[in-house]
Amino acid sequence: EAGVTQFPSHSVIEKGQTVTLRCDPISGHDNLYWYRRVMGKEIKFLLHFVKESKQDESGMPNNRFLAERTGGTYSTLKVQPAELEDSGVYFCASSQRTGKTEAFFGQGTRLTVV
């Protein structure tokens, strides 16, 4: 069974540019989460989808971040325009049952804004 996959693994962009991150959760997992880890610090929650619906987006830093999950399958996270402080590792995770079972993480996308 394939795990959670993320693309790209690395991205280096200039300040002001746009970047779109993609996450393919484990098949059958309705719950999809986006997290960000900056400079080796804590793993901060960004948002949570249940199927195609945004359950909680309280962790999204500002309106430069837009997440979608069309059809309840894969998800994208777009940053537009990117700022220097957006640099970090963006992790996607999926789970079967909300909060009661383990979360499976993707390998992450390392975003560097220069």
Added chain:
Amino acid sequence: GQQVMQIPQYQHVQEGEDFTTYCNSSTTLSNIQWYKQRPGGHPVFLIQLVKSGEVKKQKRLTFQFGEAKKNSSLHITATQTTDVGTYFCADTSGTYKYIFGTGTRLKVLA
């Protein structure tokens, strides 16, 4: 808001020494999970604790849930270089998301 703190933030140990990280919540937890992230890797689930005072073991790792369900600990006996990484606790209580602790970064010196 809900906060999950971990101490220490960093720990360097000699190989063979024991290691403990503590997780403390500002609110009562219904259950707690532990994850390990190797350097350059992604968080990987280790275990989930549900019951007050629960103790679970995985080889050299011992996980404990506090009696009041507001704290938890992870103890590693006789650390090995393969134990290197950052250990996170995660609160999954009553919400729809996993709230991760601040993490404890472990370095094991051979």
